[in-house]
Amino acid sequence: MSVKKKLGMGVMSAALGLSLIGGGTYAYFNDTAESNNTFAAGTLDLSVDPVEIFSVDNLKPGDYMLRSFELQNGGTLDIARVLMDTSYTVNDADGDNAGEDFGEHLVVKFIKNEGHPEHIFDDDEYTVVYQKTLAELADMTPDDLAVELEDFLIWDYEQDGIPAGGTDYLSVKIEFNDNGEDQNKFQGDSLDLTWTFTGEQEAGERR
Template identity: 40%
Template structure:
């Protein structure tokens, strides 16, 4: 074999080797898997129900005089998909002074509120003035489970007995004649702490 053929054959062999090395870097095994996932947030939903099975809670008291009181029962239900850690109660109110003669007196100081758990008789607020419940965060329910559809299930609700009384302090309370208190009770539920899923 002459030198030209040897050089040509060597060059061809070198080119073939380089092409195999270069081409070999792109030849590999592969495999892939895909997972399709979703994250869905649960719901926190409490419902209030009066003892007369109506959805509307009516705490109105008319034509009150010192010494009058009214008893209500309110059931708090967990209607969501998440367990409730606790439910806090906050009150807010405004007083309408009919005759403009209240001065520094707050009519809400004379309306006493008693709150207890109906099943255990645990007292949550022991005849405190409505004015003291303003912006307070009283815990009125704990550990409400999610509803299961079992009609006998009781661990997803808490029934409260709520009493309102116009306190007769034995003194002249004429300045409150015709006065009115508009108030609202707010129930705020908190979720249980996050956990490993």
């Protein structure tokens, strides 16, 4: 046999040996284990009760309205804070407002609330801690308003925000400001107010 053939046979034998060795690794014992994992997001579910807080007609300068309402968290996550955005439209009955804004004559006064408000308006001892006209509130960003409300300590609760399944209580007074001047231009006018409340989650944490 030639040297070339001998070398060729040697290479084939070596390859066969490697193949047998490699194939032999599958003969070792082995076992498997499986991990099944789930990730479920929680929910924020903010609601207002009652939905219609104010519904008043035949207003005149000097009239005022006192109302309390609830912000309810029906979700599974705690709400860290609630932002309030104000928007409104004025319906000018006879078109003679001459550029004046009815919203500048309606003043919103926030009442310090120390718990359930069932009897907060039973007498005149409630405390007005912050006030703005509707026009001023509409010009503010929700974040700016939140900072100012926190500074005035409207809420006096042990916990911050609204825990899952919990309720926060707000009390407000809206007054048709009698400025002692001619306000006849607003006779017959109406104003549609929308308050939009946004609940924000707490910061993430190790779980």
